[in-house]
Amino acid sequence: MENLKQSILELITDTSTNLPPDVRRAVNAAKVKEDLGTRAALSLSTIAENVVMAEENVSPICQDTGMPTFEVKTPVGVNQLIIKQAIKEMIAEATKTGKLRSNSVDSLTGENTGDNLGPGTPVIHFEQWEEDEIEIKLILKGGGCENKNIQYSLPCELEGLGKVGRNLDGIRKCILHAVYQAQGQGCSAGFIGVGIGGDRTSGYALAKHQLFRKVEDVNPNADLAALEDYIMETANQLGIGTMGFGGNATLLGCKIGVENRLPASFFVSVAYNCWAFRRQGVRLNPETGEILRYLYKDEEVAMDLTPVAAADETDDEPREVVLQAPITEEQIRSLKVGDVVIINGEMHTGRDALHSYLMDHDCPVDLNGGIIYHCGPVMMKDHEGEWHVKAAGPTTSIREEPYQGEIIKKFGIRAVIGKGGMGAKTLKALNEHGAVYLNAIGGAAQYYARCIKKVNGVDFMEFGIPEAMWHLNVKGFAAIVTMDAHGNSLHADVEKTSAERLAQFAAPVFK
Numbered sequence: 473m474e475n476l477k478q479s480i481l482e483l484i485t486d487t488s489t490n491l492p493p494d495v496r497r498a499v500n501a502a503k504v505k506e507d508l509g510t511r512a513a514l515s516l517s518t519i520a521e522n523v524v525m526a527e528e529n530v531s532p533i534c535q536d537t538g539m540p541t542f543e544v545k546t547p548v549g550v551n552q553l554i555i556k557q558a559i560k561e562m563i564a565e566a567t568k569t570g571k572l573r574s575n576s577v578d579s580l581t582g583e584n585t586g587d588n589l590g591p592g593t594p595v596i597h598f599e600q601w602e603e604d605e606i607e608i609k610l611i612l613k614g615g616g617c618e619n620k621n622i623q624y625s626l627p628c629e630l631e632g633l634g635k636v637g638r639n640l641d642g643i644r645k646c647i648l649h650a651v652y653q654a655q656g657q658g659c660s661a662g663f664i665g666v667g668i669g670g671d672r673t674s675g676y677a678l679a680k681h682q683l684f685r686k687v688e689d690v691n692p693n694a695d696l697a698a699l700e701d702y703i704m705e706t707a708n709q710l711g712i713g714t715m716g717f718g719g720n721a722t723l724l725g726c727k728i729g730v731e732n733r734l735p736a737s738f739f740v741s742v743a744y745n746c747w748a749f750r751r752q753g754v755r756l757n758p759e760t761g762e763i764l765r766y767l768y769k770d771e772e773v774a775m776d777l778t779p780v781a782a783a784d785e786t787d788d789e790p791r792e793v794v795l796q797a798p799i800t801e802e803q804i805r806s807l808k809v810g811d812v813v814i815i816n817g818e819m820h821t822g823r824d825a826l827h828s829y830l831m832d833h834d835c836p837v838d839l840n841g842g843i844i845y846h847c848g849p850v851m852m853k854d855h856e857g858e859w860h861v862k863a864a865g866p867t868t869s870i871r872e873e874p875y876q877g878e879i880i881k882k883f884g885i886r887a888v889i890g891k892g893g894m895g896a897k898t899l900k901a902l903n904e905h906g907a908v909y910l911n912a913i914g915g916a917a918q919y920y921a922r923c924i925k926k927v928n929g930v931d932f933m934e935f936g937i938p939e940a941m942w943h944l945n946v947k948g949f950a951a952i953v954t955m956d957a958h959g960n961s962l963h964a965d966v967e968k969t970s971a972e973r974l975a976q977f978a979a980p981v982f983k
């Protein structure tokens with residue numbers, strides 16, 4: 473097994489940095505579905521560019537490299553302990569070289585282990601099989617989309633859809649609702665794996681397992697194949713679109729599996745995966761551990777980089793405004809939902825640990841007129857001790873909803889950058905204190921890392937790399953105003969219209 477470790481490291485690196493061909497085909501097809509010049513089409517363009525950059529730089533597609541989850545199958549006689557040890561060592565190695573973000577956090581103390589190892593991480597499932605080769609599959613599913621997983625216990629009642637019975641039509645309603653409730657927060661357009669039956673634990677495991685099916689494969693069960701087709705057709709009529717900006721491409725894949733259940737239980741479990749659908753697999757020689765072939769590399773697929781809107785093709789080109797930090801209240805009040813802003817100057821990262829801390833502490837830097845970026849980057853230190861950004865896309869902002877309004881007020885913040893939008897409390901604070909919410913493209917971690925010209929400093933390293941407060945000098949950082957200082961929220965609008973559309977699918981479809 474002299475090649476085992478190298479093979480596992482290659483698998484981890486490839487999974488994190490190189491989007492598989494079936495996923496690329498789905499993203500390319502989504503771009504064709506969107507109208508030229510729309511926010512959704514522009515976002516898909518950025519996503520495509522980001523995928524190319526990640527492959528070229530051999531760097532993470534998204535900064536959240538997720539919970540590494542391995543599914544390993546071994547022939548009888550192969551020592552699984554050796555494989556387990558090699559996986560752990562190579563996870564730590566890939567973290568050291570910036571292919572993975574340090575993502576393993578002690579749930580009680582909040583301490584980041586720094587090497588992606590700890591109780592429960594990485595996740596490794598072993599199985600024995602009759603075949604001669606070793607198979608290792610890996611999925612890197614980020615936390616933002618993981619948070620949008622949902623489990624339904626039937627029968628139930630769902631707003632807009634009415635009664636949900638223990639039958640195929642009830643399952644249909646749950647899946648549509650699952651896509652609706654994710655909105656853009658799990659970095660739509662997304663993929664879903666659905667598990668029907670099982671118990672609460674095995675139902676979710678089944679749902680996640682469906683994500684290992686190729687995007688294009690057809691369900692062998694005719695009823696489920698019909699349901700998958702129906703969901704693909706219908707979910708894309710909800711109008712949520714890429715990043716929840718509205719649009720025609722909301723769901724890129726739907727795979728449904730079924731297991732038996734207990735008489736008292738009927739679960740429908742849905743695993744939501746963002747567009748940055750990073751999963752790969754290899755077959756290994758059981759003697760040497762060398763890679764015989766990859767499982768999800770049927771052909772090379774280039775990302776569609778054709779421009780979505782030439783300047784003269786659309787009449788209502790979004791207004792582009794250049795902002796230099798610190799920003800004045802007057803500048804902020806002149807912005808409207810839909811404007812594109814290009815930011816130059818300093819911004820500060822801050823996410824869950826920082827927001828909670830700032831509620832009852834001072835801030836080490838002056839945030840007056842400043843910009844907070846909801847971001848947990850991948851960072852590397854060079855030999856001179858200087859920090860470099862390896863990946864830096866936005867994180868889901870709604871988690872900071874309990875704090876954001878008060879933090880804006882307390883520190884005089886003028887702009888909050890994140891993804892997925894925020895709620896009514898923040899919208900009110902934006903209006904009262906003269907601030908805006910800017911949506912960056914989730915998952916576009918290479919695209920944004922390129923805009924960061926210098927790391928000015930860092931505070932709160934004790935929170936761990938993703939949660940620390942990084943002070944970043946940026947140039948040409950583009951984002952879209954999706955909540956302005958006048959009470960307008962694109963997110964509230966899309967949520968309302970998609971809820972209305974969801975309700976149109978209440979009538980029974982399957983017997």
Ligand SMILES: O=C(O)C[C@H](O)C(=O)O
Nearest residue numbers: 536614615616848867868
């Ligand atoms: O943790 C992150 O950086 C992002 C997360 O995956 C999210 O989608 O919110």
Ligand code: SF4
Nearest residue numbers: 534614616659746915
């Ligand atoms: S930021 Fe978006 S693309 Fe990245 S892991 Fe989270 S949900 Fe996925």
